[in-house]
Amino acid sequence: MGKSKIAFIGTGVMGASIVKHLLRNEYDVAVYTRTKAKAVSLVEMGATWAETVREAVAGADVIFTMVGYPTDVEEVYFGEDGIFAGGREGQIAVDMTTSSPALAKRIAEKATMLKMASIDAPVSGGDVGAQNGTLSIMCGGDEQVFERILPILSIFGKQIVYQGVAGAGQHTKMCNQIAIATNMIGVCEALAYAEHAGLDAETVLASISSGAAGSWSLSNLAPRMLQGDFEPGFYVKHFLKDMNIALQEAEAMNLMLPGLQLAREMYDKLVEQGFSDKGTQVLYKSYN
Template sequence: MKPTIGFIGTGVMGKSMAHRLLEAGYDVHTYTRTASKAKELLQNGAIWQGSVKELAKQTDVIITMVGYPRDVEEVYFGTNGLIENALKGSILIDMTTSSPDLAKKIAEKAKEKELHAIDAPVSGGDIGARNGKLSIMVGGENHTVDQVMPIFKELGQNYVWQGPAGAGQFTKMCNQIAIASTMIGVTEALVYAEKAGLDPNIVLESISGGAAGSWSLSHLTPRVIRRDFSPGFFIKHFIKDMTIAIESAEEMGIDLPGLKLAKELYEELARNGEENSGTQALYKYYV
């Protein structure tokens, strides 16, 4: 039998992820602070629960995909949180990009309550979520991870166990560090092409298959060319991720100047009202 899934957080990516699980035949219960965000899922068969506590008592595997570490803490801890109310033996999967230290804390507290916790942040944006092609970076006990691999297979095409609790989040920080500097290069290349009088679509065709190729170049540059700055991933959430990565790096005694520069550029965009735009809106810094 397939486990009953609880899904908390139905934003840009969470909604598509929960929808894929419904299509795969799972019973999905959902809760989100803004009920209207779950409307489409409910119309497609998801079951609404009025609180985290109610959802926890009805499900076997609970997936969270919320915004910030503080949101993760609110969902997992306290008298109305998942750890106090989930059924014994339940598996808790946090797919939010959050702090590695918080992931470790959740795993420790969950174990005290005879629960199992996995940190499994994702990469791939709204496109990857819709198409079930996310990259899933997994931390937690190996035998627990094995139990939920069928779920990961519905959500992603690349799901890799990285190690114990927190390892998934550390790996996601590597992902975000790589993307941060890449976005600067991708954006500057596009601005340069346009200023040189080149057709950006033809330039993209030439360079995306060579050494400059990247997911960001292939998927986000076409959006910029169309002047589509809608969020596949919010700038405000990217700033959050870069902050976590910088703090984590500092704890390890590492200086990451490229990451710090990217964060400064995105923070300036946020101050100019672009916090809810997609990360490709970095283009607006240059024009």
């Protein structure tokens, strides 16, 4: 049996790198994104451009989506020209957008009605992880379906874990974002302290990044902070969206998350200052 034909909806900062991995592994990939210019390099590599979501998914066996917000996911799946309008029996839809667990369940229910299948599979690792093919992928849905798409996920992911039923992948991503949000405050405060103490911050990083304080953000984003590089590996506006989802879910579970609430307040202020389209490491500007 030949390789699955793939449709990929959304070729932003991370999506484009994922598509490149698929093309290098000789997959037939049709792409659609609202801004066609973002897909030009992919078409030059061999991807097929589709004018609509429906056109992209028509011939696909596996459909990947990686868009911005839950409202975008809603449109891509349930819109009149969306995946479910143009889908067919046997297709597998994999949503890698960080979105609402409740929406992931709705997608799974609709897919089942149409004799399709779905997996919620949000990722972590940012632009670096996407470029290097080392993303962490958190999956929810039917385990047999997960096993079927695992060889494809392995092309661009390193830590790929089945978490449980539909929505479990999204809940796991919320755990990930909660940990990152408060850790990011710690990273910024550590650097600010180092600089105010008259230390060489890069030398401090050499000591603390491999010790008990070590984290992905400390190793990958702290150097960018020190260089004044606030370009996005992951947008502030999308991180804020994730924090809002997590706080809504926590409220529904009667769970207080004061650290996450503080982080959201700080990122809200950055949005007010015009930093929506910068990377999450721009939080460092709050300290200098």
